[in-house]
Amino acid sequence: AQKVTQAQTxxxxxxxxxxxLDCVYETRDTTYYLFWYKQxxxxxxxxxxxxxxxxxxxxISGRYSWNFQKSTSSFNFTxxxxxxxxxxxxxxxxxxxxxxxxxxxxxxxxxxxxxx
Amino acid sequence: DAGVTQSPTHLIxxxxxxxxxxxxxxxGHKSVSWYQQVLGQGPQFIFQYYEKEERGRGNFPDRFSAxxxxxxxxxxxxxxxxxxxxxxxxCASSLRGQRPGVEKLFFGSGTQLSVL
Numbered sequence: 001a002q003k004v005t006q007a008q009t010x011x012x013x014x015x016x017x018x019x020x021l022d023c024v025y026e027t028r029d030t031t032y033y034l035f036w037y038k039q040x041x042x043x044x045x046x047x048x049x050x051x052x053x054x055x056x057x058x059x060i061s062g063r064y065s066w067n068f069q070k071s072t073s074s075f076n077f078t079x080x081x082x083x084x085x086x087x088x089x090x091x092x093x094x095x096x097x098x099x100x101x102x103x104x105x106x107x108x109x110x111x112x113x114x115x116x
Numbered sequence: 117d118a119g120v121t122q123s124p125t126h127l128i129x130x131x132x133x134x135x136x137x138x139x140x141x142x143x144g145h146k147s148v149s150w151y152q153q154v155l156g157q158g159p160q161f162i163f164q165y166y167e168k169e170e171r172g173r174g175n176f177p178d179r180f181s182a183x184x185x186x187x188x189x190x191x192x193x194x195x196x197x198x199x200x201x202x203x204x205x206x207c208a209s210s211l212r213g214q215r216p217g218v219e220k221l222f223f224g225s226g227t228q229l230s231v232l
Binding site for chain 1: 119120147149151156157158159160161164171172174204206208210213214219220221222223224225226228
């Protein structure tokens with residue numbers, strides 16, 4: 001069975017602090033994809049990053065960085081120098097490579113509140 | 117270009133009623149997926165449609181049904197509403213309905229359904 005766990009329900013930081021959102025996943029598949037989505041109060045899910053299981057290189061995009069470690073089944077997301085606009089719910093998601101559908105398995109999300 | 121559009125944005129129904137939610141994919145996209153997001157949880161996969169055919173279904177009762185029209189828009193129908201059906205219903209579209217690792221899913225802002 002596939003499962004995504006985001007143990008942090010809510011995180012509150014002050015602007016300019018760094019913050020890391022944790023994601024742990026379970027899958028029996030050897031080939032899979034991991035994602036992070038941002039959900040602002042407006043409701044739509046905004047794609048942030050996709051990572052396949054063969055690529056363990058860490059990635060940096062501006063203030064965002066991602067740390068993928070297969071050995072610990074984790075795909076953590078760090079925001080450097082957080083801003084108020086980063087306040088949102090962040091979801092980690094998983095999909096296998098060989099499925100018949102484009103189904104995503106989501107975690108329960110982490111609500112990030114960045115205080116000015 | 118317009119993104120994924122969903123209507124209505126908010127809806128209030130009473131137990132036992134029927135509801136129809138609508139989704140228009142991004143122009144050129146042929147696949148539509150539906151997700152249910154209960155408050156405090158991550159989205160859960162309900163259906164995927166591609167070229168008017170059901171490609172997959174999540175673990176939802178038969179009260180949930182959907183269809184896709186020749187213009188690729190889609191309707192999600194829920195019969196005999198229960199209090200537990202209260203949720204944000206998200207629609208996502210993609211070009212060819214391939215796995216999210218291959219092509220990106222684009223989400224709408226959702227329909228907030230409240231069942232009283």
